[in-house]
Amino acid sequence: MEQWLILGIAMLATGCVAGVFAGLFGIGGGIVIVPVLESTLGFLGVDPAIRMHIAVGTSLATIIPTSISSARAHHRRGAVDLGIVRRWAVFVLGGALLGAWIASKVHSDVLAIVFATLALLVALKMVLLPESRNLTSDIPDGPWVPLIPTSIGCFSSMMGIGGGTFSVMTLTLFNQPIHRAVGTAALFGLAISLPGTLGFIVAGWNDPRLPPGSLGYVSLLGFAFIAPATALAAPLGARIAHAFSAKKLSMLFGVFLVLASIKLFYRAFA
Numbered sequence: 001m002e003q004w005l006i007l008g009i010a011m012l013a014t015g016c017v018a019g020v021f022a023g024l025f026g027i028g029g030g031i032v033i034v035p036v037l038e039s040t041l042g043f044l045g046v047d048p049a050i051r052m053h054i055a056v057g058t059s060l061a062t063i064i065p066t067s068i069s070s071a072r073a074h075h076r077r078g079a080v081d082l083g084i085v086r087r088w089a090v091f092v093l094g095g096a097l098l099g100a101w102i103a104s105k106v107h108s109d110v111l112a113i114v115f116a117t118l119a120l121l122v123a124l125k126m127v128l129l130p131e132s133r134n135l136t137s138d139i140p141d142g143p144w145v146p147l148i149p150t151s152i153g154c155f156s157s158m159m160g161i162g163g164g165t166f167s168v169m170t171l172t173l174f175n176q177p178i179h180r181a182v183g184t185a186a187l188f189g190l191a192i193s194l195p196g197t198l199g200f201i202v203a204g205w206n207d208p209r210l211p212p213g214s215l216g217y218v219s220l221l222g223f224a225f226i227a228p229a230t231a232l233a234a235p236l237g238a239r240i241a242h243a244f245s246a247k248k249l250s251m252l253f254g255v256f257l258v259l260a261s262i263k264l265f266y267r268a269f270a
Contacts, residue, residue: 015229030059030160052111056160057200057217067189074183088149095153100199123257162189
């Protein structure tokens with residue numbers, strides 16, 4: 001009973017910290033939750049070989065309700081490009097399943113390195129190239145194009161994020177308006193988080209190393225506590241954010257990602 005209580009409090013604290021950071025930097029989901037949750041699981045003594053698996057799987061589960069709510073809100077405002085969704089959704093979903101399968105076959109350290117590397121690249125982009133020029137005048141069409149949404153789904157699933165970080169960046173490079181890119185990415189988040197979550201549940205089914213209250217590599221306690229705590233704590237982060245300029249906020253988020261990446265690199269290679 002004591003272990004359940006400690007785990008529940010730790011998950012609640014994880015949600016609060018992630019919520020403040022999400023509100024502060026304007027990005028929710030796993031890119032904040034995963035490194036915080038991985039550290040929490042380490043503090044609780046969870047086996048290092050599966051810590052990232054649980055962090056990623058639980059993060060994907062918490063993204064499901066967020067994606068549904070966000071996508072509905074954006075759709076009501078006409079900010080979801082259903083044409084792009086129809087062309088890309090099956091590849092995003094397939095990529096998410098592929099990412100979950102790959103993640104289930106590798107050690108937690110490999111997931112840590114993947115997350116750290118991609119987060120570091122995002123951080124460098126935000127710090128050094130806050131404004132990028134468009135690559136094309138519209139969404140390209142060709143036999144190689146499905147590789148883009150497949151990669152978005154695959155890497156997002158492996159990282160435990162809803163795909164917004166990669167989707168928004170990609171769509172804006174293809175000259176899509178930022179609001180439409182964000183709204184479309186929200187729907188892609190569901191195509192990533194739902195199959196990704198199911199994949200991590202199946203992959204971790206009956207693993208004897210799992211902490212209490214786990215369904216495969218998804219912590220039910222984490223799902224129950226992190227999502228509402230994140231939602232409640234996010235407004236505090238948003239209020240703090242208004243004390244900074246957009247450039248300083250981008251720099252701060254970049255610094256946060258760099259520190260998270262360094263910590264995960266150290267954990268993987270130490």
